[in-house]
Amino acid sequence: MDEQYLNELTEYLKSLHHVHAGSLPSLDLYMDQVTGFMEEHLASMKRHPEDKALTKTMINNYAKNKILPPPVGKRYNKNHMLILLLIYYYKSMLSLSDIRTVVDPLAENYFSFHSKPRLTDIYEEIFSFANGEMQSLVEDLEKKFQTANSSFSEQDPAFADLEGQEREQLQSFSFLSLLAFDVYLKKQLMEKIVDRMEESQKKRKRKKK
Structure with a gap:
């Protein structure tokens, strides 16, 4: 794998951004306006151009499962949009029941425009860390790339007979696996955090009774 490939991945990574x-x-x-907004502002996050960021069916399903507060008069306000964006960012990593655990306290305590802090403030605070995390991720990507490039070395007798293209394919597999290990372990941690949040919510509900 050459440095140009790493540069392409790095530039792609830097092109990803959250909706302010x-x-x-x-x-x-x-x-229709909600889905249109999401299509426009989440375009860079889609794997394929024909993919849909959020569909009517998805949004109705979130409301049906009480993950998203119901619209008022068939209309969605700014706080609905913030909750939808959080659902979008989490949905590739957490189950719908886990996402409900995460966003329930936000919808319950901060959905009103009179709440303090406002849901907008919470959303912006969370994403204020994005730039720092992006820089750390770029550095980690470069490190994993170099590690993968050193794998399946021709100096190792087990891989000495590999042809150039075959070696590169296996190094790409190594690179993918290094990224996968990281994602897998962080997903396990996320689920543990959600479990703790859920237990905390159950305790508060029992106390209210």
């Missing part, structure tokens, strides 16, 4: 709360419309939106 300031980009959200101040007016309430109907469903």
